[in-house]
Amino acid sequence: MPLLFDTYDPRPSPCRVYLTEERYQHICTRHPELTDHVDLIQQAVERPWFITADEHDDLVENYYSKGVYPGLANLWLRVVVKQGKILTAYLVGNLKKETIIWIRSSS
């Protein structure tokens, strides 16, 4: 499966995160605002503001980055990652109360 990027997050023990072509097509179909924005997704996992434990699946973590979308500074990009594989991503206007497992030390 072709990868659009294969990188690591910024935690002290970095975790691998990758995006497949198939998952990117999935994201673009369901969330067309992210078409042509692979770079934003990569930025969100390499430089997230914080990472949460998903409340529905112990193997899933959610990466959040704010203000990355052009012209929409108040929105967050939520990237859903299961064991390193990005499953989906979309813009969110509010946050869910999830357990934060890592947070960037400065904004």
Add this chain to the structure above:
Amino acid sequence: MDTQQLLAEYYTTPELIPPDPKTINPDNVWVDYDVESDILVIYLTKKPVPGVSYHIGNNLIAITPFDSNTIIGFQIEAWEKEFVPSQEQLAERWPNIRRSLSAERTWSPMLVLMALLLLTGYFLKPGEDEHLALALTPA
């Protein structure tokens, strides 16, 4: 302002305007179930359009356009894992609907029908004066 303080501002949901079920055109309902993420996505706009998602309930996410608070779609997280088992009638019918889907075919007429029933019977419930309110919690 540190990051924790900043986050606190984003835990609230803005006032969102639910769609009127009477104006939902079945031909404009786009629905898709993704097995891998276990998320059901519904759009009322014939096809997905750019927008913003807002968490409005345990598993429920509303989608609005960038320039409006009117809901044009929904995402339901943990669809098979949590939502379907929590709804008795849906749980009975879901296996048949599920068989109409595959990795390559992530929608079917049965799925669209289910989405319509879900929209009118669960998310959007009639109020006392025929105004319709978004149901944030199960009936």
